Amino acid sequence: GAGVSQTPSNKVTEKGKYVELRCDPISGHTALYWYRQSLGQGPEFLIYFQGTGAADDSGLPNDRFFAVRPEGSVSTLKIQRTERGDSAVYLCASSSGTGEGTEAFFGQGTRLTVV
Amino acid sequence: DAKTTQPTSMDCAEGRAANLPCNHSTISGNEYVYWYRQIHSQGPQYIIHGLKNNETNEMASLIITEDRKSSTLILPHATLRDTAVYYCIVNAGGTSYGKLTFGQGTILTVHP
Numbered sequence: 001g002a003g004v005s006q007t008p009s010n011k012v013t014e015k016g017k018y019v020e021l022r023c024d025p026i027s028g029h030t031a032l033y034w035y036r037q038s039l040g041q042g043p044e045f046l047i048y049f050q051g052t053g054a055a056d057d058s059g060l061p062n063d064r065f066f067a068v069r070p071e072g073s074v075s076t077l078k079i080q081r082t083e084r085g086d087s088a089v090y091l092c093a094s095s096s097g098t099g100e101g102t103e104a105f106f107g108q109g110t111r112l113t114v115v
Numbered sequence: 116d117a118k119t120t121q122p123t124s125m126d127c128a129e130g131r132a133a134n135l136p137c138n139h140s141t142i143s144g145n146e147y148v149y150w151y152r153q154i155h156s157q158g159p160q161y162i163i164h165g166l167k168n169n170e171t172n173e174m175a176s177l178i179i180t181e182d183r184k185s186s187t188l189i190l191p192h193a194t195l196r197d198t199a200v201y202y203c204i205v206n207a208g209g210t211s212y213g214k215l216t217f218g219q220g221t222i223l224t225v226h227p
Binding site (some may be wrong): 004024033035041042043044045048056058059092093103104105106108109 | 216
């Protein structure tokens with residue numbers, strides 16, 4: 001595709017429910033990142049994939065959050081037992097590598113609202 | 116990654132240069148300075164990066180002081196579409212590149 005695609009663009013769920021957020025990176029990009037952005041704050045790193053494996057998941061806030069990238073392309077961020085504090089915009093980005101100056105391309109984000 | 120400090124907000128008249136400062140006094144020798152911006156309701160967009168030397172591309176110029184403790188992003192002829200939050204990020208690149216640490220950024224408002 002032309003850019004990073006995230007679906008859905010908006011998701012409203014009830015507290016305690018399970019949600020999945022999808023990211024389609026730019027074709028051929030090996031690196032994929034997930035960030036979370038709360039209102040009025042800068043994006044906060046969650047996890048980074050290089051190929052199929054999670055190279056760094058140190059930003060995941062707790063074990064309710066999990067992400068996969070089984071074929072090294074599409075990634076899914078999964079949140080179990082959602083809480084109202086999980087409400088935020090979840091951003092996905094991809095890049096062709098991780099070298100100096102490699103540009104990360106961001107999607108438009110998924111706005112998650114937990115009610 | 117080193118911490119950065121930016122003004123909370125700035126104004127600029129359309130057509131004039133916008134100069135956005137950033138302090139990164141604890142930057143390490145192998146860390147680069149990156150600038151991203153985020154227009155309302157969109158994902159962040161890469162602008163430019165540098166290590167020691169000043170850099171210029173089609174979007175902006177980046178001036179890094181000799182001691183590398185601060186830098187300035189210059190938008191030479193600001194337009195209304197440049198209104199956005201601008202983030203200065205220090206990152207070592209390599210395998211840690213994807214772990215960008217965004218601060219609060221500077222809200223730049225370009226007015227007619």
